[in-house]
Amino acid sequence: MNIENLVRPNIRALMPYSSARDEFTGNGEVFLDANENPFETEVNRYPDPYQRAIKENLAPIKSVRPSQIFLGNGSDEAIDLIIRIFCEPGKDKTIISDPSYGMYQVSAGINNIEVIKVPLSENFEFIAENMLKEADENTKVAFLCSPNNPSGNALDSAEVEKFIQSFEGIVVVDEAYIDFSLSESFTKKLENYSSLIVMQTFSKAWGLAGLRLGMAFASEEIISLINKVKPPYNINILTQKAALEALNNEDKVKAEIKLILQQREWLQNELTKLVITEHIFPSDSNFLLVRFKEAKQLFDYLIAKEIIVRDRRKVRFGDNCLRITVGTPEENQKLITAIKNYQP
Numbered sequence: 269m270n271i272e273n274l275v276r277p278n279i280r281a282l283m284p285y286s287s288a289r290d291e292f293t294g295n296g297e298v299f300l301d302a303n304e305n306p307f308e309t310e311v312n313r314y315p316d317p318y319q320r321a322i323k324e325n326l327a328p329i330k331s332v333r334p335s336q337i338f339l340g341n342g343s344d345e346a347i348d349l350i351i352r353i354f355c356e357p358g359k360d361k362t363i364i365s366d367p368s369y370g371m372y373q374v375s376a377g378i379n380n381i382e383v384i385k386v387p388l389s390e391n392f393e394f395i396a397e398n399m400l401k402e403a404d405e406n407t408k409v410a411f412l413c414s415p416n417n418p419s420g421n422a423l424d425s426a427e428v429e430k431f432i433q434s435f436e437g438i439v440v441v442d443e444a445y446i447d448f449s450l451s452e453s454f455t456k457k458l459e460n461y462s463s464l465i466v467m468q469t470f471s472k473a474w475g476l477a478g479l480r481l482g483m484a485f486a487s488e489e490i491i492s493l494i495n496k497v498k499p500p501y502n503i504n505i506l507t508q509k510a511a512l513e514a515l516n517n518e519d520k521v522k523a524e525i526k527l528i529l530q531q532r533e534w535l536q537n538e539l540t541k542l543v544i545t546e547h548i549f550p551s552d553s554n555f556l557l558v559r560f561k562e563a564k565q566l567f568d569y570l571i572a573k574e575i576i577v578r579d580r581r582k583v584r585f586g587d588n589c590l591r592i593t594v595g596t597p598e599e600n601q602k603l604i605t606a607i608k609n610y611q612p
């Protein structure tokens with residue numbers, strides 16, 4: 269696919285800002301080029317605009333080259349930049365499956381981009397054909413979320429691939445929850461599809477939501493485009509340090525994922541036994557979407573007990589559904605004990 273043809277003309281023509289750290293990257297001893305305060309604190313210098321150390325460490329973990337990685341201030345920054353690169357305000361469109369993560373629509377709205385919402389099936393399954401037939405020539409970016417928020421299930425990989433093969437625009441596969449899933453990441457397919465962007469995040473399995481660090485993996489051509497429009501120093505020094513530490517401690521994350529998955533199964537079993545539980549949707553994530561008999565009353569009761577879950581009754585096919593994140597064993601036990609004591 270010719271990616272350049274998909275890019276907005278003003279972005280194609282844009283001369284990016286060239287920072288002091290862009291113009292000199294060698295080993296200097298005296299830095300008098302960026303109008304910084306020279307007195308040493310941990311943060312008196314600007315950070316590496318391309319976060320090279322993180323990318324060097326992350327690339328082998330994800331089986332990609334460092335030049336195929338973009339790091340953003342949360343995945344939300346990547347979502348916004350992708351829309352701004354490819355969608356002309358007031359003219360172009362994005363297409364998303366519904367229900368899905370809310371920020372695709374919000375980011376599109378901020379940029380004055382129309383959103384075509386295509387329903388998943390009632391079991392939250394993705395059917396490529398349904399989405400393909402709603403797209404038109406102005407539909408530049410598609411967002412698919414797998415595993416999907418708020419339903420929790422991974423989308424059928426063959427259907428997603430079929431969609432990527434036939435859609436004539438950029439396909440973003442948001443894999444924020446991939447570390448909790450048995451499905452293979454679409455990063456493995458990057459060499460096959462020049463229009464594919466895979467997003468992941470340090471906010472979920474990596475346990476670093478407070479840092480705000482999201483990842484996007486794509487062809488070097490797409491990553492160069494994102495680098496061209498991103499704010500020069502978008503990832504601060506403290507975040508870069510903390511991410512490097514985490515990457516050098518991958519075993520801790522793996523152990524936590526294992527425990528979270530065990531706890532997901534435990535929660536599922538306990539919730540199944542309760543008479544107020546009507547249905548638990550299959551999950552490939554660190555949360556469960558659960559349909560209860562009277563979800564609103566239960567939601568309010570749990571808040572009164574200072575246990576906060578997410579009310580998802582208003583999303584498509586989410587009637588009487590609450591979304592419950594898997595917590596620590598103690599937190600999960602508290603939730604189940606509270607629900608057992610609940611008298612509707």
Ligand SMILES: Cc1ncc(COP(=O)(O)O)c(C=O)c1O
Binds near residue numbers: 343345468
């Ligand atoms: C599907 C999905 N993508 C992205 C995000 C946000 O990621 P980040 O914290 O990296 O902005 C979330 C957060 O809930 C999510 O559910």
